Amino acid sequence: MPALDILAQFFLASIALGLAPGPDNIYVLTQSAVQGRSAGVVVTLGLCTGLVLHTFLVALGVAALIATSAPLFMLLKLGGAGYLLYLAYQAFRADGAAMGTSGRDDVAYGYLYRRGVLMNISNPKVSVFFLAFLPQFVQADGAAAAQQMLVLGGVFILATLLVFNSIALASAYLAAGLRSSRTAQVVLYRITGAVLALLALRLLLYQI
Secondary structure, three states: OOOHHHHHHHHHHHHHHHHOOOHHHHHHHHHHHHHOHHHHHHHHHHHHHHHHHHHHHHHHOHHHHHHHOHHHHHHHHHHHHHHHHHHHHHHHHOOOOOOOOOOOHHHHHHHHHHHHHHHHHOOHHHHHHHHHHHHHHOOOOOOOHHHHHHHHHHHHHHHHHHHHHHHHHHHHHHHOOHHHOHHHHHHHHHHHHHHHHHHHHHHHHOOO
């Protein structure tokens, strides 16, 4: 296990990275604004579940294979961008009713959770980021590198949960008045769709 001072530095760095504008926290922000704080929290849980997979991929060395295989990276990148465009299409089609719901909260939240998981695991940039970020805090004279990376991945997920849930709370609070207006909801959905489309374009242009 990394030393406590290393973990503290890593935790603070993770908090800062969670606050920096990116696909995941922007998505949490827009979903919280459109569907409320609970929706943002559920999406956050889905995104963090995806981070668990990325942590194991880095610890096992699979992320290195993805980063060095141009065809595999391109395939994953196209899949991730395609999923973002699908979500953007759904947002543009929304008319003010909650997307992906059938009138039952458990179904809606399950849908949002799966959406968060898929959005995170279909983005190869996350694995490449973990591959570059986590080893910087691995101690050569400490436990096995894979074990340290698993611990660091857990700390990163904890930091992400704290930051993204705070974003969900703030976004939902600020947008509470807007959600009472059907017209405002449609505008929020259109903004969400535009953001998702831009994130898809950004992913397509990303190069290792």
